[in-house]
Each structure stands twice: as structure tokens, then as C-alpha cells.
Amino acid sequence: MVRATRFLSSTLGTKTVVAVTGIMLFGFVILHMLGNLKTFTGTDAHGVPHIDVYARFLRTMGEPMVPDEFVLWATRVTLLAALLLHVGMVIRLQVLNRAARPIRYSHRPERVVSTVAARTMLASGVLILVFVVIHILHFTTGSLSMLPEVVPEEVYANLSRAFGVWYVAVFYVIAAGLLGFHLYHGAWSMFQTLGLDNPDRNQALRWGAALASVILVLGFCSVPLLFIIGAMPEPVP
Numbered sequence: 074m075v076r077a078t079r080f081l082s083s084t085l086g087t088k089t090v091v092a093v094t095g096i097m098l099f100g101f102v103i104l105h106m107l108g109n110l111k112t113f114t115g116t117d118a119h120g121v122p123h124i125d126v127y128a129r130f131l132r133t134m135g136e137p138m139v140p141d142e143f144v145l146w147a148t149r150v151t152l153l154a155a156l157l158l159h160v161g162m163v164i165r166l167q168v169l170n171r172a173a174r175p176i177r178y179s180h181r182p183e184r185v186v187s188t189v190a191a192r193t194m195l196a197s198g199v200l201i202l203v204f205v206v207i208h209i210l211h212f213t214t215g216s217l218s219m220l221p222e223v224v225p226e227e228v229y230a231n232l233s234r235a236f237g238v239w240y241v242a243v244f245y246v247i248a249a250g251l252l253g254f255h256l257y258h259g260a261w262s263m264f265q266t267l268g269l270d271n272p273d274r275n276q277a278l279r280w281g282a283a284l285a286s287v288i289l290v291l292g293f294c295s296v297p298l299l300f301i302i303g304a305m306p307e308p309v310p
């Protein structure tokens with residue numbers, strides 16, 4: 074117990090918490106992106122869009138063993154805890170870094186191996202947080218009254234109405250791009266924290282992180298883009 078506490082309060086322990094919670098959040102965004110692709114797979118035998126059936130499944134999963142929305146809420150609480158830990162430990166790392174270097178550099182040292190994604194991690198992270206809050210207020214709680222109406226359980230129609238407005242679609246495309254940027258460097262840092270990096274395979278790890286981020290961005294962007302260019306069928310009333 075004492076050992077675990079000591080490890081978690083060290084820089085390496087803090088970085089490990091950031092990496093592990095990052096993996097959990099990464100898993101969520103992959104599943105969310107794959108789930109969103111159900112927007113393109115049409116309707117069931119009753120004419121209900123597959124994406125609506127899927128959203129209903131997420132709410133009723135585990136029934137009747139557990140009450141309605143139990144698994145959904147358990148997942149929400151777990152993800153929120155992972156997000157809070159991820160952000161909290163990133164802030165802690167910043168504080169530790171500053172404490173280790175109390176006197177500011179008089180001039181910036183040469184940047185050794187650093188990409189734009191690496192230098193903008195904090196900024197992209199904050200912007201993604203802002204996006205997630207707006208996104209939940211938009212589609213989950215339907216609280217943004219200046220945007221097209223959001224009807225509970227009618228996910229396909231909600232997406233169609235929302236992305237019929239060009240600036241809403243552009244907002245989501247920009248958010249997906251930002252997420253890709255953040256995840257590219259995030260995945261790479263995670264490999265280093267977990268000690269998976271090694272000169273023999275670093276190139277492959279970087280390519281893997283880039284490929285996963287590009288697939289994720291394309292998957293997320295496909296929904297707003299296909300609605301905005303008019304390639305998606307109108308929702309059946």
C-alpha cells in the first residue's frame with residue numbers, strides 16, 4: 074500500500090496514470106467512432122435507423138439483470154473518473170516540472186525531438202474538453218436551444234438536422250481534427266511512459282500512432298461531411 078502510494082506520487086507513477094487513463098479514453102473514442110458508422114448502415118425491418126437501434130441498445134444493455142441505463146451510467150461514471158484523473162495528473166506533471174526548474178530559462182533551449190502536436194498537447198487537450206462539454210449539451214441533454222431540435226432516441230434525425238447547418242458540421246470536423254492531433258502525440262507519449270519505445274521499433278510506433286489517429290479522424294468526420302454534402306437519405310418521419 075505504502076509502495077503503491079509512493080509510486081503514484083512519483084513522476085513516473087503520475088505519467089503512468091496519465092497513460093492508463095489515456096488508453097481508457099482512447100478505447101472510448103474508438104468505440105464511439107465505430108458506433109457512429111452505424112449512421113451509414115440503413116434501417117432495420119421496421120424502418121428504424123440502425124444508429125437509433127444501437128443507441129437504444131446502449132441504454133438497455135444488461136436488462137433485465139440490471140435496471141435500465143445501469144451499464145450506461147456505470148460507463149459514464151468510469152469514463153468521467155478516467156477523464157478527471159487524466160486531466161488532474163497532467164496538471165500535477167506541469168506543477169512537478171515547474172518545481173524541478175524554479176528558475177526560468179533565460180532563453181529557450183534548443184528543441185530536441187519535438188513535433189507541433191507535442192508542443193500543443195495542453196492547448197489541444199483544453200479545446201477537446203470544451204468540445205466535449207458543448208457536444209454533451211448538444212446531443213445528449215439537448216440543451217442548446219439555438220441549434221436544431223434534438224429529440225431523445227431519434228439519433229439519425231438529430232444528426233440529419235444538426236449537420237444540415239453547415240457551421241455545426243464544420244465545428245464537428247474541426248473538433249475531430251483536433252482530437253486526432255492530440256491522440257497522435259498522446260499515443261506516442263504513452264508508448265514511451267510504458268517503456269514500449271525502443272530505437273528498433275520507434276519508427277513503426279510513430280507510424281502506428283499516426284495511422285490510428287488518421288483512421289479515427291476520418292471515421293468521425295465522415296458523419297458530418299456526408300450529411301453536409303447531401304449524400305445521406307432524409308430521415309423517415
Ligand code: HEM
Pocket residue numbers: 102105109128149201205208209212213226228232245246248249252293294296297
Ligand atoms: C465528430 C463526430 C461525432 C459525432 C457525429 C458524434 C455523435 C454523438 C451523438 C449523436 C451522441 C448522443 C447519442 C445518443 O443520443 O444516445 C454522442 C454522445 C457523446 N459523444 Fe459524440 N460524436 C462525435 C464526436 C465525439 C468525440 C470526438 C468525442 C470525445 C472526444 C465524443 C464524446 C461523446 C460523449 C462523451 C457522449 C455522451 C455519451 C453519453 O454519456 O451518453 N463524441 N455523440
